[in-house]
Amino acid sequence: MKRLNVPFLPVLDVLDVTSIEPILETRSQREYITCANWEAYPYKPIAAFNIARTDTNLYLRFSVMGNSLKASFEEDGSPVYQDSCVEFFMRKEGERRYRNFEFNCIGTCDAAVRLSRDEASPLTGEEMRRIIRYPSIKREVFGERKGIHAWSLIVVIPFELMGIEPDHLPEKIYGNFYKCADNTENPHFLSWSPIDLPEPNFHCPEFFGEIYL
Secondary structure, rough: OOOOEEEEEEHHHHOHHHHHHHHHHOOOOOOOOEEEOOOOOOHHHOEEEEEOOOOOOEEEEEEEEEEEEEEOOOOOOOOOOHOOEEEEEEEEEEOOOEEEEEEEEOEEEEEEEOOOOEEEEEEHHHHOOOOOEEOOOOOOOOOEEEEEEEEEEEEEEHHHHHHHHHHHOOEEEEEEEEEEEEOOOOOOOEEOOOOOOOOOOOOHHHHHEEEEO
C-alpha cells in the first residue's frame, strides 16, 4: 500500500491562490502518478502532484505533460474524465462511502459522495464552487489539440467537503490520485497507488493508499 505524509503549511490560506505555486513546488510533498495498471492502455504521460494542507483545506497541485490536450466541458458536474483529467478520490477510516473530486485541465469539476461507481450523491453546485481551482490554461473549452502539451492545476478542497471536521482532523485518510483522458486520441488510466483489477476502474477504495494528515 502506498503512503504519503501531508505537510502542514498554514501560510497557504493567507496568500492568494495565484501566488502559492512556488511554495507548493518547494515545500509540499511531491508524488508521481505512474501506475499503468492495464496492458490495453500502456500510454503514460508524465503526471505528478504536490500536496499540502492548512487547518481547513487540502491543497493539490497537479502537473502533467503528454500527448494531446482536450477540454470540452465548462460546467461543473460534467463528465470531465472524458477530457484531459486529473482526479483525487478519498474516504475516511471506518467509512464505506468515499468521495471523488475530478477536474479537467481548465478546472471544471465533478465531485460526489459515493458507495460505488453507480451509486452517487453529487455535490451541489454551491459546494463545488467552494473548491478553488487555478489552471495554467485559459478557462475556455476547446477540442482536442494534438502534439506535446504541459499544464498544471491547483485545487483547494475544504476539509468539510471531504466529510472531515477541521477541528478534529483524523491521523490519516485513504485515497488515490489519477490521470486519465477517456475520450481522446491517447486514452490512459494512471494511478498513484496500484490497482489490481482486470479492467480500468478507479472506483475501488480497496486499493487506496494511506494519506497521513
